[in-house]
Amino acid sequence: MNRRSFIKRSLATAAGMGLVPSLFSRTALAAGGNEKILVVIHLFGGNDAINTVIPYGQAEYAAYRPDIGIPTANVLPLEVSGMKLGLHPALQPLMDDFWHNNELAIVTSVGYPHHNRSHFYSTAVWNTADPNNTNKEGWLGPFIDDHDPFCATNLGSELPRALRGLHVSGLSLDSIREFDLRSSDWEEQLRSELLRQIRNTRSGTAEEVRRAMDHMLRSVDKAQGARDTAYDPATEFPNTSYGRRLRDVARLIKYNFESQVYYAVVGGYDTHSDQGGVTGTQATNFTNFSEALSAFRTEMTAQGRWNDVVVLVFSEFGRRAKQNASGGTDHGRGGVTFVAGGAVNGGLYGGEPQLAAEALDGGDLAVKTDFRRVYADAAGFIGANPAELVGPGFDPLGIV
Numbered sequence: 001m002n003r004r005s006f007i008k009r010s011l012a013t014a015a016g017m018g019l020v021p022s023l024f025s026r027t028a029l030a031a032g033g034n035e036k037i038l039v040v041i042h043l044f045g046g047n048d049a050i051n052t053v054i055p056y057g058q059a060e061y062a063a064y065r066p067d068i069g070i071p072t073a074n075v076l077p078l079e080v081s082g083m084k085l086g087l088h089p090a091l092q093p094l095m096d097d098f099w100h101n102n103e104l105a106i107v108t109s110v111g112y113p114h115h116n117r118s119h120f121y122s123t124a125v126w127n128t129a130d131p132n133n134t135n136k137e138g139w140l141g142p143f144i145d146d147h148d149p150f151c152a153t154n155l156g157s158e159l160p161r162a163l164r165g166l167h168v169s170g171l172s173l174d175s176i177r178e179f180d181l182r183s184s185d186w187e188e189q190l191r192s193e194l195l196r197q198i199r200n201t202r203s204g205t206a207e208e209v210r211r212a213m214d215h216m217l218r219s220v221d222k223a224q225g226a227r228d229t230a231y232d233p234a235t236e237f238p239n240t241s242y243g244r245r246l247r248d249v250a251r252l253i254k255y256n257f258e259s260q261v262y263y264a265v266v267g268g269y270d271t272h273s274d275q276g277g278v279t280g281t282q283a284t285n286f287t288n289f290s291e292a293l294s295a296f297r298t299e300m301t302a303q304g305r306w307n308d309v310v311v312l313v314f315s316e317f318g319r320r321a322k323q324n325a326s327g328g329t330d331h332g333r334g335g336v337t338f339v340a341g342g343a344v345n346g347g348l349y350g351g352e353p354q355l356a357a358e359a360l361d362g363g364d365l366a367v368k369t370d371f372r373r374v375y376a377d378a379a380g381f382i383g384a385n386p387a388e389l390v391g392p393g394f395d396p397l398g399i400v
Contacts, residue, residue, distance in 0.1 A: 035260075036308050036309075036310070036381050036382045036383065037259070037260055037261070037262065037308055037310070038260065038261050038312065038378050038381060038382050039246075039249055039261075039263075039296075039310070039311045040262070040264070040311075040313075040378075041242075041264050041266065041313045041314075042123075042263075042265040042266070042315070043269050043285075043313065043315040044119070044265050044268075044269060044270075045119070045267055045268060045269030045270030045315070046119065046122075046270055046318065046331055046332070046335075047282075047315035047336070048269075048275065048282060048319040048329050049108070049315075049318035049332075049365060050065075050318070050319070050321060050365065051069075051277070051282060052087070052088055052286075052336050053087060053106055053108055054085065054086050054087070054088065055084070055352055055353050055355055056070070056072050056084055056086055057083070057084025058356070060321070060356060061355055064321050064355065065277075065323045067277070067323060067327055068275050068276060068277045068328070068329070070088060070089065070277050071277075071278070074089045074278050075087070075088075076091065076092060076095045078099065078106075080347075080352075083348075083352045087099075088282070088283065088286055089278055089283075090282075090284075090286035090290065091286050092290065093290040093291055093293065093294035094290050094340075097294045097297055098293075098294075099346065102344075102347070103297075103340055103341060103346050104338060104339070104340050104344065104346045105339040105345065105397075106336065106350075107336065107350050107369055107374055107397070107399075108334075108348065108349070108350035108351060108352070108368070109334040109335075109336075109351070109353055109365050109366060109368035110314075110335055110336065110337045110367065110368075110369045110370075110374065111317065111318070111335055111367035111369075111370075112125055112131045112370060112371055112372075113131060115334075117317060117331035117332065117333070119270070119316060119331075122317045123316045126162075126314060126371065127139065127160055127162040128161060128162075129371075129372050129375055129389065129390045137161075137164050138164045140152055140170075140261055140389065141162075141164055141165030142165065142384075142389055143165075143261070143379070143382070143384045143389060144164075144168050144169065145167050145168050147260075148168060148258075149169060149170055149171050150257070150258040151170070151260050152170030152259060153170055153172075153252070153259040153262050154170060154171065154172040154262075154263045155173060155248055155262065155263065156172060156245075156263075156265055157172065158265075159172040160263055163261070163263055170259075170261070170263070175244065175248055176251055176252065231254070233250060233295075233299045233302075234298055234301075235295045235302075237250075237292060237295045238291050240291075240292060241288070242288050242289050242292035242293070243288070243291070243295065245264040245292075246264075246295065246296040247295075249264075249296070250299045253300070253303065253305060253309075260382045260383075266289070268285050269282070269285060269315055271319070271329060272324065272329070272330060273324075273326035273327055273328040274326070274328060275323075275327060275328040275329055289313075293311065293340065296311070306341065307341070307342035307343050309342070310339060310340070310343065310381050311338075311339070312338075312339050312374065312378050313338040313339075313340075314335070314337045315335050317331060317332060317334075318333060318364065318365050320332040321355055321364065321365065322363065333362075333364035333365060333366070334361070334364060334365030334367045335365075337371065337374055339374065339377070339399050343381070349399065350368050351368070353365050372390040372394040373394050373397050374397060374399070375394070376389075376390055376394050376395065376396040376397075377398070378400075380396055380400070381400045
């Protein structure tokens with residue numbers, strides 16, 4: 001066991017014995033990062049990829065979707081050579097602010113081998129990056145294990161498995177406003193004693209523990225500082241779940257919080273009925289999502305950080321090629337993933353989704369790109385070893 005692992009386990013043991021406050025329970029010595037930031041957004045429910053990136057030039061599209069198909073006149077053409085492919089009209093901000101600036105990578109027909117249509121199984125696969133062992137730690141777990149809990153922050157009430165390591169897990173905040181130690185008098189006394197002790201340098205392992213505790217307490221202070229300091233962003237964020245989460249992320253970045261990873265899960269994509277076409281449930285979701293992402297880009301640009309941030313957007317699976325009898329779509333396989341940022345090599349990755357009967361996989365879009373290749377790009381961006389996070393053999397696509 002190396003020294004870092006010893007320190008981590010010693011602190012975790014101390015936490016389990018009640019020797020440190022619960023918020024500090026899995027803190028280890030920070031390993032340092034490259035100051036790059038990954039923002040992951042999970043569109044929970046299974047976003048319909050075919051009405052997201054629309055193969056409007058294929059006759060099967062209109063035939064499969066007589067009620068929910070997007071008319072050609074409303075499609076936002078991507079103008080990729082040799083393809084009649086476009087975005088849903090509610091994604092206009094993605095087209096204007098990202099695609100036209102070469103800051104949006106669109107990965108089509110993405111998924112994993114032997115795909116499962118279960119929300120929970122597929123979510124576990126995306127969270128662990130391992131279709132064969134969905135009970136393991138999260139795919140970002142090794143990165144967090146090598147740093148500390150403050151390097152990864154979930155915006156929401158439930159920490160996703162993606163941010164759970166073997167020894168260390170990320171933080172989960174409902175919102176910055178609600179961030180509070182809520183410590184007891186006894187814990188406040190312990191905090192005061194810790195502050196007194198960490199003023200004095202030591203040697204050997206004791207010095208490493210002192211530095212770990214110092215880093216931990218400074219991180220808490222930064223989060224509370226972001227909460228307590230007035231924040232006036234360069235643009236108004238929408239008052240939606242997307243807007244509130246991305247506003248909090250932008251605020252934490254502005255006040256130099258320690259996280260290199262921010263994570264958010266937003267639901268509403270399980271459109272078995274009333275999915276709609278140009279209008280409807282999916283269109284409303286897309287409007288809210290794209291407007292919030294556009295506001296986030298504006299704020300990151302104003303902060304001078306847009307080239308330091310990559311936003312990865314995924315859903316656990318796509319939906320079936322044909323609409324159902326309820327004006328919606330059922331669980332499918334191949335989906336679509338977006339990657340956005342100032343450092344992104346924008347473009348289409350994976351080619352045009354194919355709707356011909358012989359090209360489908362049991363009525364679903366076939367998976368052509370393993371999602372772990374997208375993760376490999378994201379891992380490399382934040383300075384992690386892709387093979388350590390997603391396993392060997394998944395070469396990055398070159399998105400960043």
